[in-house]
Amino acid sequence: MRDPEFYLPAILLITAFACRLPGIRQTWRDPLLRTVNALLIVASSVFFFAAPTTIAGINRITGVPNFSAPLVYSILTAFSASCLVLIINWRGGPPQAARRVTLRCVTAYSLVIITLFTLFALADAPVERLRDLDTYYANTAYMREMIVLYLVAHTVAALVTTWLCWGWSLKVRGWLRAGLVLIVVGYLLNLVFDAVKYVAVGARWLGRDLDYLSTGVAPPVASVSALLIGSGFIVPLVGPRLSETWRSWSAYRKLGPLWCALHAAPAPACAAVKMNWWSPVRLRLTQRESGILDGFLSLAPYFDRTLHGEALDAALRSGAEPKQAEAVADAAMIAAALAARNNDPEGAALSATAPDPSPTIGRARDLIGVSQAYSCSAIVEAVRVNAARSENTHP
Known part of the structure; x- marks a missing residue:
């Protein structure tokens, strides 16, 4: 993918966050809305930091070849955690139970992020790879474990979120259901992304070259997935207001x-x-x-x-x-x-x-x-x- 195909989703997501800025001060104490805002920022960061130009710039600034790898993987892991936390708070229920599950989720994924940087520090990865790091270092000690860890963490979050949202979507109607369906479709694409990555990395383990799956197929799938997921979280918040505006305009016209x-x-x-x-x-x-x-x-x-x-x-x-x-x-x-x-x-x-x-x-x-x-x-x-x-x- 070219840089614009990374930066465009980042711009769209941060624009959605900017549209929410006027009301942030009034809604800052709402944990659900805070999580939505964090999700939009993290999702935008995933695409911004995954762009080859950004990767090269961060590697040059830090002076460490491939330092962007654990950084991007950590942001992607934080995005997975943000989605889970949002679903936990969104579904409601006893506040204490929601806080307890949220704390466990944040703790688990924080440990994953720490482990990602630790494995990278132990690995020997002197050759900078801007697009095909996953497959290039698929057989390198510690880098291999780091790649598998971020993929597994991402897959677990996708499976859990898909299961929660699908079950919930069967119990609700209207804009909320539309948003949940978008999230489910987005996370199914996330699972496609993970599957493509697994196949490409597994092919390297078997001595075969299917790198095009990782470099050519996975990125556009990830872009569409993130946009669908972001839209799914925004639609239930914006949809009712749009419906009310449409009903008012319709009534105004009919009068x-x-x-x-x-x-x-x-x-x-x-x-x-x-x-x-x-x-x-x-x-x-x-x-x-x-x-x-x-x-x-x-x-x-x-x-x-x-x-x-x-x-x-x-x-x-x-x-x-x-x-x-x-x-x-x-x-x-x-x-x-x-x-x-x-x-x-x-x-x-x-x-x-x-x-x-x-x-x-x-x-x-x-x-x-x-x-x-x-x-x-x-x-x-x-x-x-x-x-x-x-x-x-x-x-």
């Missing part, structure tokens, strides 16, 4: 026909309050809902309850569900009220009639149904046509 009708000339039923384009969608939705409800209040003197009942009966006869029929009746009454208001520029009805707003359209949760009925219902269109005809015949 458009009713909003436009109430603000149409020549006699708008309510005043429009301008908002900046960068205003949060939830705030924009609330403003639109409030504006529509204010418009209903101004139209109350023109509401025709008899027409409402007739439209309701017509909608029910056409096969509409009761809630849908109520929305059609409300929309029909609004259409007629708007026409009546336009025919009353002096506001005579305002003093002659006491406000009697419809109880149904006074509830914001029904507004979307009313708005859709206003723009799509044949019954509402018929009321609108009749009102226009009456306006033309009674100047």
Whole structure:
């Protein structure tokens, strides 16, 4: 792999971490979110330090050929431990039990990291290898053990995490399940990475050369795996917020026909309050809902309850569900009220009639149904046509 193929995943992962920086101070005491942040940093570090250019630079700075080998293996081991710790905290359960298992996991993998550096210090590896160290030193004393140790530690973490996440994914739904499935797929690719490495190293033990598996196949598998795993941990945290934003935008858009009708000339039923384009969608939705409800209040003197009942009966006869029929009746009454208001520029009805707003359209949760009925219902269109005809015949 070329350097960009290492650095690109590193940049993507650290960017995901940077997106979380604004809220880090408020969530720093949450062990789950702390572990997510640590995981993103460690995962990004794996790719950054595994790039050949970075490897050569660290070897040159330290003056020790292949010093990057135990460093990269240690970061990869820390990544495996971070994933296990995150799953332990993510699943919940008694806090004391989670802390106890977390401590055991961190202790075990810390010992693995210490052992990796110890084995490297005992080994004789004077020839710098930037891409094929695993296979080049597969038969070298202590280097062989170091390579096998990091692969075994990585495999154990992948197997345990895959098993935990798969079992958990069968019990949950929604964004959490989607995230767990991504993690499972990512760790299955991790197992493919380990298998390819085992085959390449084992071939060297048997006197054969399958180095291309280690240098050409394993790195891209690792890149895809890390991105899937990182995405799997982020999706359940970001997904609900995206869903809420999408629902708000969808509701905002669906309220458009009713909003436009109430603000149409020549006699708008309510005043429009301008908002900046960068205003949060939830705030924009609330403003639109409030504006529509204010418009209903101004139209109350023109509401025709008899027409409402007739439209309701017509909608029910056409096969509409009761809630849908109520929305059609409300929309029909609004259409007629708007026409009546336009025919009353002096506001005579305002003093002659006491406000009697419809109880149904006074509830914001029904507004979307009313708005859709206003723009799509044949019954509402018929009321609108009749009102226009009456306006033309009674100047």
